[in-house]
Amino acid sequence: MMMELGRYAVPVLTAWGISAVLIVGLIAQTLAASASARKALEEVERRG
Amino acid sequence: MSIWEYANPVKFMRVSGAALPWIAAAAAICLPAGLIWGWMTPEDYKQGATVKIMFLHVPAAMMAINIWVMMLAASLIWLIRRHHVSALAARAAAPVGAVMTLVALVTGAVWGQPMWGTWWEWDPRLTSFLILFLFYLGYMALWGAIENPDSAADLTGVLCLVGSVFALLSRYAVNFWNQGLHQGASLSIAPGERMSTVYKYPLYLCMLGFFLLFLTLLLLRTRTEIRRRRTAALLAREVRA
Numbered sequence: 001m002m003m004e005l006g007r008y009a010v011p012v013l014t015a016w017g018i019s020a021v022l023i024v025g026l027i028a029q030t031l032a033a034s035a036s037a038r039k040a041l042e043e044v045e046r047r048g
Numbered sequence: 049m050s051i052w053e054y055a056n057p058v059k060f061m062r063v064s065g066a067a068l069p070w071i072a073a074a075a076a077i078c079l080p081a082g083l084i085w086g087w088m089t090p091e092d093y094k095q096g097a098t099v100k101i102m103f104l105h106v107p108a109a110m111m112a113i114n115i116w117v118m119m120l121a122a123s124l125i126w127l128i129r130r131h132h133v134s135a136l137a138a139r140a141a142a143p144v145g146a147v148m149t150l151v152a153l154v155t156g157a158v159w160g161q162p163m164w165g166t167w168w169e170w171d172p173r174l175t176s177f178l179i180l181f182l183f184y185l186g187y188m189a190l191w192g193a194i195e196n197p198d199s200a201a202d203l204t205g206v207l208c209l210v211g212s213v214f215a216l217l218s219r220y221a222v223n224f225w226n227q228g229l230h231q232g233a234s235l236s237i238a239p240g241e242r243m244s245t246v247y248k249y250p251l252y253l254c255m256l257g258f259f260l261l262f263l264t265l266l267l268l269r270t271r272t273e274i275r276r277r278r279t280a281a282l283l284a285r286e287v288r289a
Contacts, residue, residue, distance in 0.1 A: 008097040008162060015101045015158040016087075019108070019151045026147045026265065034268050037275040044282045 055131035057274050064267045072264045079257030085250035092247075101159040103251060107258035109152035109218075112180065115145035115262060116208070116215035119187075123205035133270070135201035136277065138208065139191050140269035144262055146184035153177060173230040176217040183211035197277070 005012050054060050086103030122138035125131055156174065157167045168174065187207055194200035243251070 004091075005097040005100075006091070011158045011162050012097050012100050015104060015155040018154050018158075019104045022147050022151055022154075023261075026144065027261075029143075030265050030268050030272075034272045037272040037279070041275045041279045041282075044279050044286075048282055048286065 052129070052131065055125075055129075055133045057133055057278075060133050061271060061274060064271060068264065068267050068271075071260060071267065075257060075260035075264045078253060078260055082250055082253030082255075082257045086247075086254055089247055089250060095163060098159050098162060099247065101155050102247070103254045105152055105155040105159060106251060107255045108148045108155065109177070110255060111258050111262055112145055112149040112152050112177070113215050113219050115141050115148060116180065116184075116211060118266075119145065119208050120212045120215070123201075123208040126201050127205045132201075132277070133274070135197075135205070136273040137266065137270045138204070139201075140273050141262075141266050142184055142188050142191070144265045144269070146181065146188065148258075148262075149177065149181040149184055153181060171230050173218060176214050179214045180211065180218050183207070183214060187211065 054063060083103060087100055089100065089103075091097050092099035119138040119141050122134040122141070125134035126138065153174075156177075160169070161167050187204055190204050190207055191200050194203060
């Protein structure tokens with residue numbers, strides 16, 4: 001696969017790598033925040 | 049049935065909860081499929097393998113602008129009709145828009161270095177995109193800085209109106225000024241230059257995948273904001289009791 005990218009392997013892999021990190025990070029943060037908010041609400045509702 | 053019924057948080061949670069798995073599944077199919085298809089495309093005769101960057105750059109840039117337009121619509125609904133879900137949806141969309149803008153800026157810079165010979169140029173489109181990114185950061189910071197949620201929604205709504213100038217400028221800058229380095233729109237319904245179908249179809253699929261990803265994240269994050277608001281209200285009631 002690297003062979004197919006030729007002399008532009010570094011910019012292509014850099015662009016895809018940084019984008020993957022940013023998008024996967026956003027998804028992970030969204031899921032973590034969602035789980036945390038759900039847990040906090042359940043706890044308060046259980047108390048009340 | 050009126051669309052305003054969905055401004056009721058209970059109804060919104062019920063409907064979005066039912067739709068979310070389907071939208072998330074569609075995003076989980078379309079986005080990887082589009083990206084793999086884009087990755088497999090042959091080298092362009094001018095750009096070589098850097099054409100593969102387009103499958104991230106174009107959909108991310110498209111979403112960066114459209115998410116701000118969605119935030120504008122949601123902010124206007126809040127400012128005019130005072131529906132809390134719309135204000136929370138605008139808040140929920142901002143981090144997604146900021147990441148999309150950053151992806152567009154980074155991939156554009158990485159593509160520009162070998163193609164234009166520079167990482168950055170103070171070109172109208174590039175500059176307006178950078179300002180749009182700063183507006184996203186300012187919008188999120190303003191939400192976090194104001195304690196009263198209604199005041200925060202009011203002020204961020206106004207900021208969103210002002211930032212819309214740059215969102216629209218990002219979209220149309222290449223049409224306003226000819227001296228910019230950035231080329232015209234990659235896809236257009238106007239007659240003339242046409243992108244090869246070898247690139248066009250995987251690009252369409254990537255754009256659909258990015259849109260579905262945004263919709264999934266928007267629903268998830270809006271539900272999170274509603275839960276946080278409800279938790280805060282219950283805690284406030286406990287303190288009063």
